[in-house]
Amino acid sequence: MAFSFFGGVHPKENKFYACDKPIxxxxxxxxxxxxxxxxxxxxxxxxxxxxxxxxVGQKIGDNxxxxxxxxxxxxxxxxxxxxxxxxxxxxxxxVVIENDHLGTLCEDCKPRTQEEVxxxxxxxxxxIIREGGIVGMGGATFPxxxxxxxxxxxxxxxxxxxxxxxxxxxxxxxxxxxxxxELISGLKIIMKILGLNTAHIGIEDNKPEAAKALQAQLCDAxxxxxxxxxxxxxxxxxxxxxxxxxxxxxPSGGLPAAVGCAVFNAATCKAIxxxxxxxxxxxxxxxxxxxxxxxxxxxxxxxxxxxxxxxxEAVGHSENPYKVISGGPMMGATQYDLSAPTIKGVNAVxxxxxxxxxxxxxxxxxxxxxxxxACPMKLMPVLMYKALQSxxxxxxKAVHMMDCIECGCCAYTCPASVPLVLAFRSGKxxxxxxxxxxxx
Amino acid sequence: xxxxxxxxELTISSSPHVHSPVTTQTIMRDVLIALxxxxxxxxxxxxxxxxxxxxxxxxxxxxxxxxYCKVMKLNVKVADLSAVVTGVLLAFVCPVTxxxxxxxxxxxxxxxxxxxxxxxxxxxxxxxxxxxxxxxFSWPVLMSTWVKVGFENAAGLGSTADVxxxxxxxxxxxQFQLPETSxxxxxxxxxxxxxxxxxxxxxxxxxxxxxxxxxxxxRIPVAFIGTVAxxxxxxxxxxxxxxxxxxQLFSGGLMLGAIFMATDYVTSPLTRLGQIVYGIGCGALxxxxxxxxxxxxxxxxxxxCMNCCVVLLDRIGRPVKFGAPKKEAAK
Numbered sequence: 001m002a003f004s005f006f007g008g009v010h011p012k013e014n015k016f017y018a019c020d021k022p023i024x025x026x027x028x029x030x031x032x033x034x035x036x037x038x039x040x041x042x043x044x045x046x047x048x049x050x051x052x053x054x055x056v057g058q059k060i061g062d063n064x065x066x067x068x069x070x071x072x073x074x075x076x077x078x079x080x081x082x083x084x085x086x087x088x089x090x091x092x093x094x095v096v097i098e099n100d101h102l103g104t105l106c107e108d109c110k111p112r113t114q115e116e117v118x119x120x121x122x123x124x125x126x127x128i129i130r131e132g133g134i135v136g137m138g139g140a141t142f143p144x145x146x147x148x149x150x151x152x153x154x155x156x157x158x159x160x161x162x163x164x165x166x167x168x169x170x171x172x173x174x175x176x177x178x179x180x181x182e183l184i185s186g187l188k189i190i191m192k193i194l195g196l197n198t199a200h201i202g203i204e205d206n207k208p209e210a211a212k213a214l215q216a217q218l219c220d221a222x223x224x225x226x227x228x229x230x231x232x233x234x235x236x237x238x239x240x241x242x243x244x245x246x247x248x249x250x251p252s253g254g255l256p257a258a259v260g261c262a263v264f265n266a267a268t269c270k271a272i273x274x275x276x277x278x279x280x281x282x283x284x285x286x287x288x289x290x291x292x293x294x295x296x297x298x299x300x301x302x303x304x305x306x307x308x309x310x311x312x313e314a315v316g317h318s319e320n321p322y323k324v325i326s327g328g329p330m331m332g333a334t335q336y337d338l339s340a341p342t343i344k345g346v347n348a349v350x351x352x353x354x355x356x357x358x359x360x361x362x363x364x365x366x367x368x369x370x371x372x373x374a375c376p377m378k379l380m381p382v383l384m385y386k387a388l389q390s391x392x393x394x395x396x397k398a399v400h401m402m403d404c405i406e407c408g409c410c411a412y413t414c415p416a417s418v419p420l421v422l423a424f425r426s427g428k429x430x431x432x433x434x435x436x437x438x439x440x
Numbered sequence: 441x442x443x444x445x446x447x448x449e450l451t452i453s454s455s456p457h458v459h460s461p462v463t464t465q466t467i468m469r470d471v472l473i474a475l476x477x478x479x480x481x482x483x484x485x486x487x488x489x490x491x492x493x494x495x496x497x498x499x500x501x502x503x504x505x506x507x508y509c510k511v512m513k514l515n516v517k518v519a520d521l522s523a524v525v526t527g528v529l530l531a532f533v534c535p536v537t538x539x540x541x542x543x544x545x546x547x548x549x550x551x552x553x554x555x556x557x558x559x560x561x562x563x564x565x566x567x568x569x570x571x572x573x574x575x576x577f578s579w580p581v582l583m584s585t586w587v588k589v590g591f592e593n594a595a596g597l598g599s600t601a602d603v604x605x606x607x608x609x610x611x612x613x614x615q616f617q618l619p620e621t622s623x624x625x626x627x628x629x630x631x632x633x634x635x636x637x638x639x640x641x642x643x644x645x646x647x648x649x650x651x652x653x654x655x656x657x658x659r660i661p662v663a664f665i666g667t668v669a670x671x672x673x674x675x676x677x678x679x680x681x682x683x684x685x686x687x688q689l690f691s692g693g694l695m696l697g698a699i700f701m702a703t704d705y706v707t708s709p710l711t712r713l714g715q716i717v718y719g720i721g722c723g724a725l726x727x728x729x730x731x732x733x734x735x736x737x738x739x740x741x742x743x744x745c746m747n748c749c750v751v752l753l754d755r756i757g758r759p760v761k762f763g764a765p766k767k768e769a770a771k
Contacts, residue, residue, distance in 0.1 A: 006762070011458055089452075167458060239762065252763040321448050329457040336450050350457075357451075358459040361515060364562045366464060368705040378759040382710060400761050408456030415464045416562070422454035 005240040007376040008232040009409045011167050011330065013206060018290040018297035019170040023178055025301050026287075026314065028074050030099050032305030033084050033341040034060060037092040039135040040142050041066030046095055052078045057106040057281050059131070060095050068133045068143045072097055073283035073303035075104040085337035087308075087326040087346060094341070097305070109279040117276055122152075122193040125276065132275030133282045133344070138236065138265035139327055141345035144272070147262060148193050150255075155262040158199040159245050160187055162214075162266040163229065163236030165204060166328025169348040171286040172266040174299045176203070176210035179270055180217045186269035187224065189276055194262065198223040200245050201266075206231040233330060234407040238263050240376050252403050267347065282344055289315045291351030308338040311349050322357065325350040330408045363418040371410035371420065377403050381410035381420050388427040393434045401427045464561075468521035470655045474646030475528050475700065481642040482635045486536040486587065490635050496540050498527030500547035508556045522561050526550055529569035532636025532696055533740065534576065537585050542576055549575040566747040567707045570697075570740045586632035608632040609691040614736035616677040619691070623683060626690035636696060643695040656703045659712060663719025664698040664726075665689060671727040694726065697739035707747040713757025714750075721746045 036044040044061030054060060054072040062069040076099045084094040120128070130145035138161060160183075164172040176183060191199055203211050205228045214226050229235055229244050239250045241263060248259040256263055267285060274280045283304055290297035295316035302311065308324060325332035326346050342349075371381035379400050387395040404424045411420040482490040501523040509516040518524075530546055550572030558564045577583050586608050609619035609631050621631045629639025637643075650656045669685055676684040688694070702708060702722050709718050722742045729738025 006759075009460070011456075011460070243762075249763045251765065252761060254763070321450060323451050323453070323457055324448075325455075325457055329455070331455050332457065333455070334450065334452045334457070336452050338448075338450075352457060356458060359453065362517070364464070364517070364520075364560060366467075366562050366705045367708075367710060368467070369710045370462075372710060372759065377762040379761055380710065380758060383754075403761055403763070406455070412456045412458065413460050413462070415460075415462050415467055417459060417463070419454060421456065425454065 003227075003244055004230055004232065005235075005243045005376055006378050007374050007409060008234065008240075009374050009412050010231075011233055011412060013231070014167045014290075014292070015170050015173070015206065017168060017292075017294065018288050018299055019173055019207075021170075021174075021297060021299050023174050023286055023299045023301050026303065026306065026311075028099055028101065028303055029306050029310045031079070031307075032074055032097045032099060032303060033307065033339075034070055034072065034095045034097065034305045035084070035086055035092050035341055035343050036061045036070060036094060037086060038070055038133075038141060038304070038343040038345070039068055040140065043067075043092065044070050046081045046093060048078050048081070048095060050078055050080050054078060054097060055104045055106040057109040057279075057283060059108075059281075066143060066146060068130055068135055068145070069281075070304075071133055071281040071283050072106075073305050074099040075102050076100040085340040087333060087335060087340050087343060089333070089336070109281070111278050112276065117189075120276075122195070125189060125193050128276055129272055131281070132271070134268060134271050134275060135282070135344050136265055137267035137271060137285060137344060137347065139331070139345045139347060141343070144264070144268055147264075148190070151194060151257050151262045154257045154260060155194050156196065156260040157246055157262075158187070158190055158194060158196055159241060159261060159263045160199065160201040160266055160269055161236055161238070161241055161263050162201055162203040162207075162210065163241055164207070164266075165231070165233045165236040166330050166332075166348070167233075168290045168350050169288045169328045170290070171288040171299055171347045173207045173210050174288075175266055175270055175286055176207070177213045180213045182273040183266055183269045184214070184217050184222070184224065185277065186271070186273035187264070188222075189272050190262075190264060190269065191223075198225075200224070201226045202229055202235075202241050202245050203227070204229055204231040204235050233409065234376060234405075237376065237405055237407055239405070252400070285342075285344065285347075287311065287342060287346055288348040289351070290348065291317070291321075291353070292356070293317045293319050293321065293353035294351050302342055304344060305341045307341050308335055308349060311342070312338065312351065315351075317351055319353050321351045322354040323352045325352065329356075330412065331406065358417055359419070360417045363416045365414075365418050366416050368415060370413045370415065374409040374413040376407060376409060377405055379403060381424070384427065385418060385420060385423055388423050388430075393431055396427050396431055401431060404428065464520045464522070467655055468525050470650065470653045471525050471700070472521065472528065474649045474655075475525075475532070475636070477642040477645045478532065478636045478639055478696070479528070481629050481639040482532075482536070485630050485638060486635060490536050493534065493536060493538060493540070493543060493635060494528055494531040497531035497534075497543045497547055498524050500544040501527035501530065501551050504548055504551040505556065508552055512556075514560075517561070520561065523551060526555070526568045526572075528636075529696075529700060530572045533569065533573045533634050533693060535583065535585055535587070536635050537587055538576075538582055542579055542582055546572040546576040562706050564706055565750075566744050567701050567704050570701055570744050570747075573740055574744060608736070609687060610730075610736040613678075613687055613691060614730065618678045618683060619687060623686045623690065626687060631691070633691070634693060634696075637693040640690040640695045643699055647695075647699045650699070650703075656699075657715075659715040660703050660708060660719040660722075661698040663716045664702055664722045665694065667720045667723025668694060668726055671724065675731075677731065688727075688730070692730075692737045693739040697726075697743055698722070701740075702743050702746070707750060709750050709753035711754065711757040711759070714753035714755075717756065718746050718750065718753050721749065
């Protein structure tokens, strides 16, 4: 086993804010906004219209192709179906539900006994996972059933990503500590679908209690090992995690399946358990609401569709927020419209104060090379930045711009605060645009 | 319409939203701290004028950079302390007797011509302090008047007319003779020479500090000093060869150059292999110039020459990206 990867950085973990706060049920808000775009792929089409009554777990949006359905997370009346703010900064079609606080359960949501589950075939299980609206819950929101079906026959190693290397975030940590049995039950379903007897759970060594809780649930016959990896950002990045656990390098431009691996987030495993055994689709998830100016950091079990405003209100803050981030501070996206709802991929809301400001005008690269030592993809950010400034697409490709995973290690470590990630995002877009133009 | 419950002035920006505490300013501050022991040593060896020369040099560098930014309507960034580092280094490679006007001119050349005209910090091709020194050699006598260490009031604060001059160990080495002073004197620094370069011991203290603070890696200094050691040991021009080698290592600007100048981020290679080749090149050129050149000292010109090769050295030893197709190794 490799156990570590090249590069990486050690930002202040700041997990102490929320790591000891047990998961709390968040009181259902009066109004929920369920976005039709909660996954990578085709957005859902709304299946309900204004005035309809919906129940908890009822499917309210679906589509063909690379898509999973979305469900109502509360019961109540559809107030409107309209474009609403989204965490990605755009607006997307959304179903706005007025909560009646009755919690009427949808008839389709029926629990299954162990015998019933055992009788299910892999195809049936994958269908249940699709219908449950399960996506990768670490943030990428790739439809899980597609990852499973495309991995059939290719995957020989299953890895559960409980790395959670982003500062502040503790939602997976709490999940592992409080619901290890459900998590492992979900993992066993994945193992059954992919026809494998073994699996790895990758977790950083800064979460010893979570690792212990998982270990306590396991016996040798399970074939599941908990791999405790040294804490280093970005340990939870898919390619780095695979390398740390198996020593395999996912080829440039390739998927984990190319080296026989499939990676599932810890929260995804729990969601798979919920939909298979409880019949409950993905309508709630654990969200860490934390940050350096937060009064009461919390790990909340939040109904999908709860607005950022409601979450901010639940924790309070000691000064006006400087940035409100969907996700963690290394890769998360800043929000400007706090009426945006939480979606399936939001594992944290990080609220930062003004002292985190670091941008400088006219940043001057020193050529110190710290970015080269930090890059977990073994790229040379300093030369990539130069290539971008040259504007030449061929030069950008030559320095492997497209291999950048935007983890932020280079920009974090850059003494001159050169906005490297921002630059590489635009550089990648330039390359994509050029490729699209060449096709025409 | 969506109702906003609260209004905050939120900042939108690309990730990451947190930053390492290490900035250009803290790096330069660490370099200054690492230079401090040698500065104290220079005052002890050469008197109070050493400090004054350094202060004048720093002030001149700051003034030229500030003035350039004002004239060119750029925002002034002297707070990054890089001009201060240049100022200290420029003073360190001058004799303590240097007239103040000369060092102000040297600072002009270093900051305006070499640094700012090329685009400012990070854009210059050669090390500003060394280029400034090379420029000041337009007045060779002023640049090679060496005072005797420990001579009372050796260098008066104002006039430098009445100082007692002395030969430096380097001058003797240039004649292929061992110096009269002991090796230990060269190591501790109470010998003739440039203001800040005489004490190998105090400069090595700074080296250790820079390594501990991870400001620099050992690659360039070790390759540089190691090459000089190997070459002078293999081809001694005086006996015993061990002593010859040690004199070569501890005399002149080798320590200062290898630790503080060859490691200048801006003008050294990015890749590990490039850095090692660069260090070896600096060492080899230093020995060649010391043995066969007209001046006794070769460190500064060796570094300046290698500075110009950095653009090539950046092309060797680039890391193989993660997930790159493996060459069919398993044949």
